[in-house]
Amino acid sequence: MANHAEKPEKFPGLHFKRWQHNMFFYLTTLNLVWFLTESTPPATNAEGETETQALSTVDAWKHSEFLCRNYVLNGLVDALYNVYSSIKTSKELWESLEKKYKTEDAGTKNFVVARFLDYKMVDSKTIISQVQELKVILHDIFAKGMTLSETFQVAAMIEKLPHSWVEFKNYLKHKRKEMTIDDLIV
Known part of the structure; x- marks a missing residue:
């Protein structure tokens, strides 16, 4: 049976x-x-x-x-x-x-990539909540079988920081040591 x-x-x-x-x-x-x-x-x-x-x-x-x-x-x-x-x-x-x-899955891949590319952080919400939203989008990208290097993910997150964080963004970009996503969040 x-x-x-x-x-x-x-x-x-x-x-x-x-x-x-x-x-x-x-x-x-x-x-x-x-x-x-x-x-x-x-x-x-x-x-x-x-x-x-x-x-x-x-x-x-x-x-x-x-x-x-x-x-x-x-x-x-x-x-x-x-x-x-x-x-x-x-x-x-x-x-x-x-x-x-x-x-149809290929179409949803395009949709998830578009969500990632269009995402911008704003000053009206906490950075931590926005980082979580971005991590959910990244999870969806990985769930669709696509890959992004951690270096790319870190650089993209830095670029998505709000405009008011421009000095901190420049500081992070000029760091010589590569960061992980966890390092960036901390």
């Missing part, structure tokens, strides 16, 4: 990469993950295999492929289930979801 404790929540159309990773793990625990990449085997007899054995192998494959496809479909919210239920194989279903939602 399969352990369904790892069953991912239904995919609502957001955070595809996270859902995909969870579904992949779930299908791995059920020993069905390989149906996402494999095509139907030919119904021909392998060397030394009887026709009955060949048909039995194909029937077993079809049954397991059916299970895999339906586990993926049942991992979608009802509206998405209705859209994707006509797709006949697990492989085609998986590829279709990737094509649709990985493209």
